[in-house]
Amino acid sequence: MTHVWIDASAGIAGDMLLGALLDAGASLDRVQAKVDAVLPGAVRITATEVHRAGLRACKADVTALTTDLPHRSWRDIRGLLAAGSPAAAVFATLAGAEGAVHGIGPDQVHFHEVGALDAIADVVGVCAALDDLGATTVSAGEVSVGSGTVRSAHGLLPVPAPAVAELSRGWRIRSGGTGELATPTGMALLRTLAVSCEDLPSMTVSAVGVGAGSRDTPGRPNVVRVLMGGKKTATQDALLLEANVDDLDPRLWPGVLTGLLDAGADDAWLVPILMKKGRPAHTLSALCAPAAVPAVQARIFRDTSTLGVRTSPRAKTALDRTVVRLDVAGHPVAMKIGLDGGAIVQVTPEFEDVAALARALGIAESEALSRAAHGALSAGMIVGEPVQPDG
Numbered sequence: 297m298t299h300v301w302i303d304a305s306a307g308i309a310g311d312m313l314l315g316a317l318l319d320a321g322a323s324l325d326r327v328q329a330k331v332d333a334v335l336p337g338a339v340r341i342t343a344t345e346v347h348r349a350g351l352r353a354c355k356a357d358v359t360a361l362t363t364d365l366p367h368r369s370w371r372d373i374r375g376l377l378a379a380g381s382p383a384a385a386v387f388a389t390l391a392g393a394e395g396a397v398h399g400i401g402p403d404q405v406h407f408h409e410v411g412a413l414d415a416i417a418d419v420v421g422v423c424a425a426l427d428d429l430g431a432t433t434v435s436a437g438e439v440s441v442g443s444g445t446v447r448s449a450h451g452l453l454p455v456p457a458p459a460v461a462e463l464s465r466g467w468r469i470r471s472g473g474t475g476e477l478a479t480p481t482g483m484a485l486l487r488t489l490a491v492s493c494e495d496l497p498s499m500t501v502s503a504v505g506v507g508a509g510s511r512d513t514p515g516r517p518n519v520v521r522v523l524m525g526g527k528k529t530a531t532q533d534a535l536l537l538e539a540n541v542d543d544l545d546p547r548l549w550p551g552v553l554t555g556l557l558d559a560g561a562d563d564a565w566l567v568p569i570l571m572k573k574g575r576p577a578h579t580l581s582a583l584c585a586p587a588a589v590p591a592v593q594a595r596i597f598r599d600t601s602t603l604g605v606r607t608s609p610r611a612k613t614a615l616d617r618t619v620v621r622l623d624v625a626g627h628p629v630a631m632k633i634g635l636d637g638g639a640i641v642q643v644t645p646e647f648e649d650v651a652a653l654a655r656a657l658g659i660a661e662s663e664a665l666s667r668a669a670h671g672a673l674s675a676g677m678i679v680g681e682p683v684q685p686d687g
């Protein structure tokens with residue numbers, strides 16, 4: 297089980313993450329070979345030692361050996377990448393964000409800067425480097441996105457750039473400084489490859505990599521760091537919050553359950569019961585980490601009619617998880633993969649994506665489910681086997 301944690305507290309860009317992974321030990325030759333397979337003879341990747349505000353770091357540079365691709369639509373880039381590969385998933389994420397920002401469908405997205413040769417090489421290179429390092433799961437911390445404005449093919453953009461803001465939904469970010477600290481490509485890599493936003497997890501570190509950005513800003517090292525190592529399938533402390541309720545308008549329950557998840561519960565559910573005096577009622581249960589208890593408890597008191605909440609300790613064993621985004625008939629479907637000791641034990645498509653696929657193709661949800669399962673098998677997601685990132 298090799299975990300990679302990304303420290304994006306100074307920002308993130310594709311070349312910075314690639315530099316960090318090369319610095320952590322990924323083979324430049326093998327990364328170059330994977331990039332050559334996608335862009336034959338088009339680019340050369342170099343890794344150079346530099347300093348950023350006094351810190352040694354690896355600067356990954358992509359030099360074009362040919363004139364750039366004439367068209368850079370999402371369709372063109374998809375045609376270059378192996379269907380279902382992590383690199384295709386990263387560009388699908390980017391296309392989704394660009395589409396949302398510009399108010400068009402992903403297939404209509406025409407990339408400007410982010411579709412250039414170096415961006416393709418960065419994305420394919422990062423996926424290849426993670427594969428080379430044997431990474432089975434990736435997570436990342438809070439991202440510094442910057443502030444101010446940046447010049448782009450769209451003109452002067454506010455920072456965070458619109459695509460970065462779109463890709464920040466559900467992730468912890470902060471400004472963290474002036475200028476553009478997180479780019480759309482860097483953010484798309486992080487959001488596609490990292491399974492969760494977390495502070496540095498408990499792990500035995502085997503390698504550290506430091507990747508440099510282009511600018512050297514005095515007093516703030518412009519770097520991405522990766523910490524790599526072993527992370528065990530954990531038994532975590534969990535608390536179960538419960539309340540018996542016999543007088544809540546039943547139409548309110550769906551909103552109560554959603555609200556508890558929003559407040560930080562890992563799970564929330566209702567069980568019908570028969571209470572004292574023969575009253576039909578429900579037990580409301582919410583399972584959460586200790587840190588989430590105050591917010592979840594406050595939400596139970598706010599949103600239900602209960603006068604008390606019971607709390608009991610529970611031990612929760614969770615499989616390591618990773619999410620791989622598949623391209624199924626041109627539509628993104630996230631596959632949740634449960635891992636034990638690095639081997640796949642569960643492969644489950646995100647049902648909302650399956651439902652969206654069924655709607656988009658005009659097919660039954662059961663048919664969309666089996667197409668997703670078939671896509672997962674074709675992409676090598678096989679129970680008992682390790683996850684196989686592929687360029």
Ligand SMILES: O=C([S-])c1cc(C(=O)S)c[n+]([C@@H]2O[C@H](COP(=O)(O)O)[C@@H](O)[C@H]2O)c1
Nearest residue numbers: 407408409410415448457458459479480481
């Ligand atoms: O190419 C496009 S469409 C583009 C969109 C946006 C939006 O936020 S919308 C921003 N940019 C800027 O391009 C450069 C390069 O980005 P990389 O991700 O390739 O490093 C960066 O300044 C973006 O803000 C481009």
Ligand code: NI
Nearest residue numbers: 394397450459
């Ligand atoms: Ni754009």
